[in-house]
Amino acid sequence: MNTRRDFLQKMGASALMLQLGSISAFANAFDQIEQPYQGRVLRVAIMGLGGYGSRVAEAMKACTRAKLVGVISGTPSKIKEWQTKYNIPEKNCYNYDNFDQVKNNPDIDAIYVITPNALHHSQVIRVAKAGKHAICEKPMALNAKEGQEMLDACKKANVKLLVGYRLHFEPRTLEVIRMRNAGEFGKIRFFQGQCGFKAGDPAQWRLNKALAGGGSMMDIGIYAINGARYMVGEEPIWVTAQETKTDPVKFKEGVDETIQFQLGFPSGAVASCLSSYNINHLDRFFMSGDKGFAEMQPSTGYGPIKGRTHQGELTQPITTHQTVQMDEMATIIFEDSKPVVPVNGEEGLKDLKIIDAIYQAVKTGKQVKLSA
Numbered sequence: 001m002n003t004r005r006d007f008l009q010k011m012g013a014s015a016l017m018l019q020l021g022s023i024s025a026f027a028n029a030f031d032q033i034e035q036p037y038q039g040r041v042l043r044v045a046i047m048g049l050g051g052y053g054s055r056v057a058e059a060m061k062a063c064t065r066a067k068l069v070g071v072i073s074g075t076p077s078k079i080k081e082w083q084t085k086y087n088i089p090e091k092n093c094y095n096y097d098n099f100d101q102v103k104n105n106p107d108i109d110a111i112y113v114i115t116p117n118a119l120h121h122s123q124v125i126r127v128a129k130a131g132k133h134a135i136c137e138k139p140m141a142l143n144a145k146e147g148q149e150m151l152d153a154c155k156k157a158n159v160k161l162l163v164g165y166r167l168h169f170e171p172r173t174l175e176v177i178r179m180r181n182a183g184e185f186g187k188i189r190f191f192q193g194q195c196g197f198k199a200g201d202p203a204q205w206r207l208n209k210a211l212a213g214g215g216s217m218m219d220i221g222i223y224a225i226n227g228a229r230y231m232v233g234e235e236p237i238w239v240t241a242q243e244t245k246t247d248p249v250k251f252k253e254g255v256d257e258t259i260q261f262q263l264g265f266p267s268g269a270v271a272s273c274l275s276s277y278n279i280n281h282l283d284r285f286f287m288s289g290d291k292g293f294a295e296m297q298p299s300t301g302y303g304p305i306k307g308r309t310h311q312g313e314l315t316q317p318i319t320t321h322q323t324v325q326m327d328e329m330a331t332i333i334f335e336d337s338k339p340v341v342p343v344n345g346e347e348g349l350k351d352l353k354i355i356d357a358i359y360q361a362v363k364t365g366k367q368v369k370l371s372a
Helices: 002-032 051-060 076-086 099-104 117-129 144-157 171-181 216-232 321-335 345-364
Strands: 042-047 066-072 110-113 133-136 161-163 188-198 238-244 258-264 270-276 278-289 293-296 307-309
Touching: 042 051, 042 321, 051 066, 051 321, 066 076, 066 321, 099 117, 110 117, 117 133, 117 144, 133 144, 144 161, 144 345, 161 321, 161 345, 171 216, 171 278, 171 293, 171 307, 188 216, 216 258, 216 270, 216 278, 216 345, 238 345, 258 345, 270 278
Parallel strands: 042 066, 042 110, 110 133, 133 161, 188 270
Antiparallel strands: 188 278, 238 258, 258 270, 278 293, 293 307
């Protein structure tokens, strides 16, 4: 009897221990499950409801830290369409004449300016004066002078100015940067950036000097400039550049068709880049160091980014660039987080200074020195 009783007591104790162990394991597993974000959400109004504005709006549906809550457009029918599609209240809708009134709207934190390049300067300054954070598409402005004025306006208003550099958050791009920082490529010697496609409608604003500020350089050449800087990990100290124009009817005076440019870096590394509105299928970055290389193709498209290094194929997760960008920008604005590659207005200004130098080099045929 005692033996049977002892056996049952031991079995009961064992069962209780198993049950408690299971509960503990379940609790630990539950703790490891990512909990829904409970923090502050960045409430964004998009200014400019064109093709890219629509892409950003769709991507923001999946955001956890940012939300589309308002629109600014010069086309009333687009405002109505977006109100219905994204459940945007009437009080958060503005046009280009009255959006200064957003200063009285506590339900909007930031405005994402996605309009033609020539409008960025005045619109961002107005956003700053309204006391809202500004996110601006690239290029940030038409030139460095405008860019500096935008920076100054945002600092004066104590609001942040960010630039839509989505690739600064792209996992495979960040892996190449990590490898470079870890010395896995050795001393960097060479970078090549090729960005090009055939521009379509000759009446589009991107081929209008007054609205675009240039041609391919202002649209896709900036990817090669920016890419050279974050891949090599240095700021260039000189520029040379050459322009080729085969269709002066489509690409009028001041609208560049194709520009090849070269950058020199303090370490001795050099970059050879090309920007074109008349050559298809150009979307490639290549970097070579003493110990290895990295190649990305496509390197700047909306996704997926593909690439390989001397160690093999890049297999980091594929993301929707604009979703990650907007969530990360929310943490920059609210928590002052510091991304691996900056996306602030100072970063945008650096690219504008290089663009100014490229156009100067094209005009003069001489090497242009870059100052810090």
